[in-house]
Amino acid sequence: MNIKELARRAGVSISTISRVINNSAYVSPEIRERVEAIIAETGYRPNSLAKDLLRNKTDTIGVLLPRIDLPTFAAMFEGVTDVLNQNGYNILLANTRDKHDDELKYFQLFYEKRVDGVIYFATGITEEHVRLVKQIRMPLVVLGHSGEAFSCSAVRLENFGAAKAMVQHLLELGHRRIGCIAVPDHDVDISTHRKQGYRSALEEAGIDFDERLVSIGDFEYPWGERGAAALMSLPDTADRPTAIFCITDRLAVAASGWLQRSGYRVPQDVSVACIDDPVLLSYTQPRVTTMSFDYHRAGATAGQMLINRINGTQAEPRETFMPFSFRLRDSTGPCPSG
Amino acid sequence: MNIKELARRAGVSISTISRVINNSAYVSPEIRERVEAIIAETGYRPNSLAKDLLRNKTDTIGVLLPRIDLPTFAAMFEGVTDVLNQNGYNILLANTRDKHDDELKYFQLFYEKRVDGVIYFATGITEEHVRLVKQIRMPLVVLGHSGEAFSCSAVRLENFGAAKAMVQHLLELGHRRIGCIAVPDHDVDISTHRKQGYRSALEEAGIDFDERLVSIGDFEYPWGERGAAALMSLPDTADRPTAIFCITDRLAVAASGWLQRSGYRVPQDVSVACIDDPVLLSYTQPRVTTMSFDYHRAGATAGQMLINRINGTQAEPRETFMPFSFRLRDSTGPCPSG
DNA sequence: CTGTTAGCGCCTTCAA
DNA sequence: TTGAAGGCGCTAACAG
Numbered sequence: 001m002n003i004k005e006l007a008r009r010a011g012v013s014i015s016t017i018s019r020v021i022n023n024s025a026y027v028s029p030e031i032r033e034r035v036e037a038i039i040a041e042t043g044y045r046p047n048s049l050a051k052d053l054l055r056n057k058t059d060t061i062g063v064l065l066p067r068i069d070l071p072t073f074a075a076m077f078e079g080v081t082d083v084l085n086q087n088g089y090n091i092l093l094a095n096t097r098d099k100h101d102d103e104l105k106y107f108q109l110f111y112e113k114r115v116d117g118v119i120y121f122a123t124g125i126t127e128e129h130v131r132l133v134k135q136i137r138m139p140l141v142v143l144g145h146s147g148e149a150f151s152c153s154a155v156r157l158e159n160f161g162a163a164k165a166m167v168q169h170l171l172e173l174g175h176r177r178i179g180c181i182a183v184p185d186h187d188v189d190i191s192t193h194r195k196q197g198y199r200s201a202l203e204e205a206g207i208d209f210d211e212r213l214v215s216i217g218d219f220e221y222p223w224g225e226r227g228a229a230a231l232m233s234l235p236d237t238a239d240r241p242t243a244i245f246c247i248t249d250r251l252a253v254a255a256s257g258w259l260q261r262s263g264y265r266v267p268q269d270v271s272v273a274c275i276d277d278p279v280l281l282s283y284t285q286p287r288v289t290t291m292s293f294d295y296h297r298a299g300a301t302a303g304q305m306l307i308n309r310i311n312g313t314q315a316e317p318r319e320t321f322m323p324f325s326f327r328l329r330d331s332t333g334p335c336p337s338g
Numbered sequence: 339m340n341i342k343e344l345a346r347r348a349g350v351s352i353s354t355i356s357r358v359i360n361n362s363a364y365v366s367p368e369i370r371e372r373v374e375a376i377i378a379e380t381g382y383r384p385n386s387l388a389k390d391l392l393r394n395k396t397d398t399i400g401v402l403l404p405r406i407d408l409p410t411f412a413a414m415f416e417g418v419t420d421v422l423n424q425n426g427y428n429i430l431l432a433n434t435r436d437k438h439d440d441e442l443k444y445f446q447l448f449y450e451k452r453v454d455g456v457i458y459f460a461t462g463i464t465e466e467h468v469r470l471v472k473q474i475r476m477p478l479v480v481l482g483h484s485g486e487a488f489s490c491s492a493v494r495l496e497n498f499g500a501a502k503a504m505v506q507h508l509l510e511l512g513h514r515r516i517g518c519i520a521v522p523d524h525d526v527d528i529s530t531h532r533k534q535g536y537r538s539a540l541e542e543a544g545i546d547f548d549e550r551l552v553s554i555g556d557f558e559y560p561w562g563e564r565g566a567a568a569l570m571s572l573p574d575t576a577d578r579p580t581a582i583f584c585i586t587d588r589l590a591v592a593a594s595g596w597l598q599r600s601g602y603r604v605p606q607d608v609s610v611a612c613i614d615d616p617v618l619l620s621y622t623q624p625r626v627t628t629m630s631f632d633y634h635r636a637g638a639t640a641g642q643m644l645i646n647r648i649n650g651t652q653a654e655p656r657e658t659f660m661p662f663s664f665r666l667r668d669s670t671g672p673c674p675s676g
Numbered sequence: 677c678t679g680t681t682a683g684c685g686c687c688t689t690c691a692a
Numbered sequence: 693t694t695g696a697a698g699g700c701g702c703t704a705a706c707a708g
Contacts, residue, residue: 002685013695018687028693043473048450049396050685053387054700060430060451069412078407081433090447092398093431095419109428112386113398135381221621254621261623283559283592285599285623340701351679356703366677388701392684 001044009042010035021046052114060090061306062110065121066098070219071249071278072295073121076143079299080119087307089116100124104132111136117306124186125149141306143298144189146319153309153318155302159189162275162291162324163197163245169289169326170243170273171205174335178202179213179241181227181251194247194275213241217251224254232262232270242335243271249278252288256331267333277327286330298322339382347380348373359384390452398428399644400448403459404436408557409587409616410633411459414481417637418457425645427454438462442470449474455644462524463487479644481636482527484657491647491656493640497527500613500629500662501535501583507627507664508581508611509543512673516540517551517579519565519589532585532613551579555589562592570600570608580673581609587616590626594669605671615665624668636660 003021007014012031019025020035027035038044052058061084068074081091092115094106100123107129110118117139130149133140140152147154170178180198183191199209215230217223224246234240246252252274256266264270266286274281277292301320308314341359345352350369357363358373365373376382390396399422406412419429430453432444438461445467448456455477468487471478478490485492508516518536521529537547553568555561562584572578584590590612594604602608604624612619615630639658646652 003687004685014686015688015695016693019694022687024687026693031694045446045450045474047391047452047685049387049391049452050700051687052700053385053391053685053702054687056700058387067416068406069409069416071407074407074412078405078433078435081431082435085433090451091431091433093419093429095416095423095429097416097420108383112383113428114385114387136383221617224621250618250621253618257621257623257625279559280588280591280618283562283588283595285595287595342701352702353680353704354678357678360703362703364677369678385701388684389703390684391686391701392703394684 001042002047006035006038006042006044010038056114058114058116059088060092060113060115062092062094062106062113062115062118063121064094064096064103064106064110064118066096066100066123068093068095071280072276072293075295076121076299076302079296079301080143080303081299082296083300083303083307087303089307104128107132107136111138117141117310119143119302119306139306139309141302141309143302147317151317153305153314153320155298155305155320155322156189157293157298157322158324159193159275160197160200162293163194163247164201165197165324165326166273166275166289166291167198167201167245168205169328170245170271170332171201171207173243173271173332175241175243175271176207176335177210177213177239177241177243179215179228179231179244180247181215181217181224181231181244181255182247183218184216191247198245210239212239219248219250221250221254224251225258227251228255228258229262232259232264241270242337243273243332246272246274249274249276249281249288249290252290252331253280253284256284256286256288267331269336271332271335273332275324281327282329289329289332290327291324292327293322293324339380340385344373344376344380344382348376394452396452396454397426398430398451398453400430400432400444400451400453400456401459402432402434402441402444402448402456404434404438404461406431406433409618410614410631413633414459414637414640417634417639418481418641419637420634421638421641421645425641427645442466445470445474449476455479455648457481457640457644477644477647479640479647481640485655489655491643491652491658493636493643493658493660494527495631495636495660496662497531497613498535498538500631501532501585502539503535503662503664504611504613504627504629505536505539505583506543507666508583508609508670509539509545511581511609511670513579513581513609514545514673515548515551515577515579515581517553517566517569517582518585519553519555519562519569519582519593520585521556522554529585536583548577550577557586557588559588559592562589563596565589566593566596567600570597570602579608580675581611581670584610584612587612587614587619587626587628590628590669591618591622594622594624594626605669607674609670609673611670613662619665620667627667627670628665629662630665631660631662 096102122145142154215227275291281288434440460483480492553565613629619626
């Protein structure tokens with residue numbers, strides 16, 4: 001079914017059909033009624049492809065992300081979609097599932113599908129990314145990294161500050177041997193900056209950095225166990241940490257579970273703290289002290305920035321940092337031997 | 339930049355350009371080279387809208403779901419996207435955020451955008467849904483419900499069996515007063531069937547159903563606390579449950595946390611069990627006994643069914659039930675007063 | 677081997 | 693107030 005067939009059945013021209021569909025001009029009531037009846041009866045819906053081709057706009061935004069099954073990404077994503085949907089945009093979603101090399105392919109896809117803009121949950125930006133994006137000139141907003149390389153707006157997190165403040169909290173509780181369960185430096189904003197915050201807090205407190213207190217793995221639960229186990233099995237008991245700072249929530253949950261199953265009380269024997277605050281952390285036993293970011297808001301901000309960029313409301317690149325807030329719960333306490 | 343401009347610059351016709359882009363016919367090496375050089379230099383990429391309009395195919399699948407921030411949905415979604423991406427499809431994602439009424443709007447959108455098929459994470463199917471889908475005749479696969487109303491294939495979960503088997507596990511441990519934290523009957527497959535499984539197991543064991551042992555709330559953590567609190571505050575101590583069966587994982591985590599904070603040992607005083615097995619449940623304290631569904635596989639199966647339907651490989655509707663598997667962990671134990 | 681032409685379905689002047 | 697015609701960017705006959 002198309003506009004031509006509709007016109008034939010209604011005994012009018014295709015322009016008239018177009019007019020009633022879009023209310024774009026006056027149509028005599030009788031004709032309008034007749035056409036509407038036929039539309040209702042046939043269940044006709046215009047072909048958006050044809051329309052989009054003509055108006056050179058798709059009302060679709062490409063969203064590129066490495067995974068969606070982490071609460072943090074899911075929350076940002078829902079923030080993005082909330083504002084985009086409210087503004088009449090649809091989402092073409094590319095989930096690379098951590099296959100970083102596929103990102104370039106998806107940028108091309110977005111361009112070929114002529115999306116009106118792109119939200120990019122960045123993990124690592126290469127020169128190829130930059131060249132490609134420059135070439136295709138699509139409105140772009142980066143989430144989780146600087147947008148400088150692309151000369152575009154970005155929404156970032158105060159990762160350094162959050163990590164530093166959390167370690168300072170542990171220092172204030174009297175802890176001196178503070179372990180850190182972290183991840184490699186693939187993802188600049190999270191892994192590097194949070195680790196830097198940890199080191200910076202120690203440094204300012206005049207505590208020497210001890211490499212044996214840092215355990216590097218990945219973001220997943222199993223590593224929280226393994227990391228905690230590694231730290232608590234340092235040969236000299238005096239070397240073992242009295243507090244463990246985890247770079248993200250899953251590591252803390254698993255570390256806390258392992259500690260308890262291994263006979264340590266949390267926080268009486270060992271404190272556990274982290275960054276990121278999925279609802280879960282308020283319901284585990286014990287509840288976990290953390291630094292909270294409003295991920296939904298971060299996503300919504302990025303979405304709004306992109307809309308402003310498309311509208312021309314805000315042409316100049318701008319960078320927003322999301323603040324953290326301290327959530328004191330039950331997993332941190334005074335240093336025992338302190 | 340378009341094919342016409344390219345033709346002008348290369349001094350050839352647009353068909354020649356098309357031929358080199360698509361490798362659809364022989365082109366003399368010199369011309370091919372010249373054209374490819376210009377393409378590389380301009381960064382030209384064909385407009386998919388025009389192509390899709392012509393071939394009447396978009397290589398895009400619409401995915402309609404109520405939310406993406408639950409591990410179960412996220413896992414199914416990634417299963418879907420894995421097989422679809424592997425088969426060259428892209429994803430137009432509609433996240434209703436539990437606004438059930440928007441579903442119809444998104445079905446229309448999918449049709450207007452001429453997606454090649456739809457995966458529908460169904461929560462409640464109304465007559466309007468059926469009428470609309472019948473009218474637009476798109477290949478469709480339903481996830482989480484019967485596809486009967488649409489005469490389409492579906493992937494479902496053995497919710498009844500999983501719930502029944504879990505309650506039977508508790509019965510075998512000697513429990514007679516088994517609480518249930520559940521949700522209202524909005525979502526047939528999960529809420530109703532799992533509750534029915536609970537009742538069926540009790541019935542077969544000759545235990546009278548006690549309404550006071552069922553607490554109805556929602557899927558979120560806070561309700562796990564409130565539900566557990568309600569069950570454990572029945573006036574007569576003898577009425578209180580010695581085991582709590584939760585309809586899904588979040589409720590169990592929160593219930594277990596609340597019990598421990600309220601002075602109950604899990605499982606020595608009260609056992610906790612549930613259905614659904616996000617990785618988390620292996621890392622909480624205690625680890626939670628549950629029935630596991632392979633959600634990723636469920637999604638992948640749905641994706642493959644849709645592809646088969648589009649190819650014509652499998653035209654007849656078919657229904658697959660995903661089996662459950664028992665994960666015995668640390669949150670369930672013998673009935674104390676046994 | 678390459679160019680010309682006719683649409684895909686729709687919107688938008690421009691006439692009438 | 694309505695109709696005719698051109699064109700969005702591309703592919704696929706059909707000529708040459």
